[in-house]
Amino acid sequence: MNLTQNAAKHSFEDTFVAWLTTFVLSLPNGLRVVRHSPEVVNVESSDGFRVLTITLKSLNQRQISDSKTSANQLVNKSIIIHEDLWFTKPFIIQSRLKALLGISERIPARLTKVRRVDKADTLRFLEENHLQGPLPARYAYGLYLPQHYERVLHSPQLFTNQLRTQDGMLVALATFAPPRIFTRETGPHRSFEMIRFANLAHTTVVGGLTKLLSHVVKEHQPNDIMTYVDLEWSVGQSFEKQGFKAVNDTDKHLFWVQPENLKRYPTQRLPEGLTELNAEAQGYLKVYTAGSRKFVLTIHP
Numbered sequence: 621m622n623l624t625q626n627a628a629k630h631s632f633e634d635t636f637v638a639w640l641t642t643f644v645l646s647l648p649n650g651l652r653v654v655r656h657s658p659e660v661v662n663v664e665s666s667d668g669f670r671v672l673t674i675t676l677k678s679l680n681q682r683q684i685s686d687s688k689t690s691a692n693q694l695v696n697k698s699i700i701i702h703e704d705l706w707f708t709k710p711f712i713i714q715s716r717l718k719a720l721l722g723i724s725e726r727i728p729a730r731l732t733k734v735r736r737v738d739k740a741d742t743l744r745f746l747e748e749n750h751l752q753g754p755l756p757a758r759y760a761y762g763l764y765l766p767q768h769y770e771r772v773l774h775s776p777q778l779f780t781n782q783l784r785t786q787d788g789m790l791v792a793l794a795t796f797a798p799p800r801i802f803t804r805e806t807g808p809h810r811s812f813e814m815i816r817f818a819n820l821a822h823t824t825v826v827g828g829l830t831k832l833l834s835h836v837v838k839e840h841q842p843n844d845i846m847t848y849v850d851l852e853w854s855v856g857q858s859f860e861k862q863g864f865k866a867v868n869d870t871d872k873h874l875f876w877v878q879p880e881n882l883k884r885y886p887t888q889r890l891p892e893g894l895t896e897l898n899a900e901a902q903g904y905l906k907v908y909t910a911g912s913r914k915f916v917l918t919i920h921p
Contacts, residue, residue, distance in 0.1 A: 632703040633658050633676045640674075640717075647723065663721065672720055673698040679877060679905050700852040700910060704882040705751060712751050715821035716853065725773050729827035732763035733787050734835045741783050745793050750818040752850070757795035757815050761835060763828050764788035778822055791820045792828040799842060806921075812840065814847040829862060833917070843920045848912040856913050864915035872911045876904040 640661065641653045650666040663672040677700060697720065706713055718724050737745070737760040745762070746754035764787040770776060783790040797813040817832070819825050833845065848870070849856040856866060875884045876899045884907065887896050894902060 631658075632678050632706060636676060636701065636706055637661055639714075643714075643717075647721075651721070671697065672717075675700045677702045677907075679703045679879070679907070702852075702907060702909075704877045704884055704907065708882050708884075709751060712749060712821060715749075716751070718822065719819075719824055725775065725778075725823040727765060727772060727791055727823055727825045727828075729763060729792075729825050729831040731769045731772065732765050732791060732825065732828070732831070734831060735762055735764055735785075735787050736760065737762040737790065737793060741785075741790065742793065742795060745783055745790055745820075746795070746816055746818060749793075749821050750816055751853075752816075755795070755815050758798040759796040759836075759840075761794055761796075761832050762790045763792040763825055763831060765791045775822075779820070782820065789820075791823055792825040792832065793818055794829070794832045794836075796836065799840065809844075810840070810842045812836065812842040812845045814845055817847075829858065833862065837919055841920075844916050844918050846914060846916045848914055851910040851913055856915055859915045859917075862917060864917045867914040867916055869913050870911045872908045875907045875909065877907055879903055879905055 637653065637655055640663070644651050644653050644663060651663055651671060652666065654662045654664050656662060659676045659678070661674045661676065662670050663674075664670055675698070679702075699720070701713060715724070739760075741762075742757070742760040743754050764785065766788040767784075770779075770789065773779065779789065794817045795815045797815055800811045800813075802809040802811065814833075817829060819828065836842070836845070846867075847859065847864070849859060851869070856864070860866070874887050874896075876887065876890060876894075877884050885891065885904075890896070890899060894904070900906065
């Protein structure tokens, strides 16, 4: 969607709040939407308890890079949504919001099978279910829900066009980089990086991350597994429950957004002919994200 055309109709903030209000009012749990400012919206219970805080980042807002308040102020149930992602990946954002509000199909991981996933299915699954899309990886493992267990789904009509194989429907996926091997006094140390993890949109595979990590540990016997958590959506509680320890936070990430199609580019992968020096003159818009938090799971020191 063209940014100028969109601004002429409705602001990003108004469009999002209208959708959120309609959605929350459709729920049976008595939640309500409270707008504290044009950019900050709470989902609250009927007695005023804060369930979720959402900060909206418009492309028209001035983007600054010298402040870390966005990352440092993030707490449990506080997220940031950018305008370009809302208009290019609304399905994924809506799914993640529903999961945060406890409204998603819950699939027990014990009903699923772990299988390697080929490149084509990995790319498609991450494009459709991960907000940041795919990145190159060496290994991809998925959880497949056999057809005879699809009866656990309350709204099966939502999943008619999902990826399926003879093992069932792909409902969660994790990708890993090639192992990095370090020489230590005790011998070689194998470190794995989990690059992406995603559930199928509108589902939560309960115990899914645990099952995938256990399979990787059994198959590859790493000494540790590290990953990065997007601070705009989480401070990493689910990884801490798995035994991961926070190591450090990265600086904010700079992206450039093409205003006609709202496609987002990292600085190091700008279209041919563009650099950080001339992108703004060509109409590209700066977007700074809150950065990431590095976590490490130590298996064999």
